[in-house]
Amino acid sequence: MAIRIDQIKNMKSNVTIVMYHYVRDLANSRYPEIKGLDLPCFVNQIEYLNKHYNVITTEELIHSIDTGESLPPKSALLTFDDGYIDHYTNVFPILSNYGIQGSFYIPVKAIKEHVVLDVNKIHFILASTPDKLMIVKDLEHLLEKYRTTYQLYPFDHYYDMLAKASRYDSKEVIFIKRLLQVELIEELRLKIVEELFVKYVGMEEHVFAKELYMTEDQLIHMQNSGMHIGSHGFNHYWWNHLNEKDLASELDLSMSFLHDIGVDMKNWTACYPYGSFDEQAVRMLSSRGCKMAVTTQVDVAEPIEKMRFLLPRLDTNDLPKEKNSTINDWYKKAI
Ligand SMILES: [Zn+2]
Secondary structure: OOOOHHHHHHHOOOEEEEEEOOEEOHHHOOOOOOOOEEHHHHHHHHHHHHHHOEEOOHHHHHHHHHHOOOOOOOEEEEEEEOOEHHHHHHHHHHHHHHOOOEEEEEOHHHHHHOOOOHHHHHHHHHHOOOOHHHHHHHHHHHHHHHOOOOOOOOHHHHHHHHOOOOOOOOHHHHHHHHHHHHHOOHHHHHHHHHHHHHHHOOOOHHHHHHHHEOOHHHHHHHHHOOOEEEEOOOOOOOHHHOOHHHHHHHHHHHHHHHHHOOOOHHHOEEEOHHHOOOHHHHHHHHHOOOOEEEEEEEOOEOOOHHHOOOEEEEEHHHOOOOOOOOHHHHHHHOO
């Protein structure tokens, strides 16, 4: 959906919520192919936002939704998903420098148990080789190997159904992601991801997890320095795929973690893993006193009651990263 420039004038009290994942010096990292934001581009975006926007805090957004009070014109809020070490070593010092708050959404299991989320394993499998067809071929063999045990369809059934290129990814990459993130049952997905992780990444999972995610102490440091830390579940499951009991467990475990690291639980917030919200998830967040939740819907957010648990965001990759970009560039690219 394109946002028309003439609509911007009527968006004075709206807030541009920006979503970030990996933020790192890609060229000098071990996985330059990882889909992330290059650190110099992040610095440019922050400089730009600081100059042209009012960067607000999550608490200010909650206050605006609670009271109906207007936000400052051209408000922006910065959110960072998945608890990556990038956020502590790269993002946090820059935000601190500018006196800007970031909101960080943490998948607890990765931090507490030093396991690598399967979604992250898939990212690093993909970043480990330029030859995505080789991974597709491996998947063909693996599906064949498990075909009888898991009563699978022939490989072509999955390939024809899932291999469709997107705005960001080739059809091979989309096939690999969809097959391993959603299509197969969890037990088999985990098995296959594990086999590919060993083959392509080849690092001890514990060691890799410690390199990839923040520690509890680092989170406490950020929390004490005025950053906002919020819930991203425990296992990073799709919340709209869970029954009530399993979602309750996801939320309760992540709330207890937030409590333990000193988060003000009167103002706790959430971010749906994969943007996976549904009516049940909204109801259960609300009944637990959650104050707001962000999605991966692409839009500028209205700080109003009915959007409290459905706040859309713009991905950083949809926004200009060059120096001297104009405000109109931001909205033109936000589709
Ligand atoms: Zn996530």
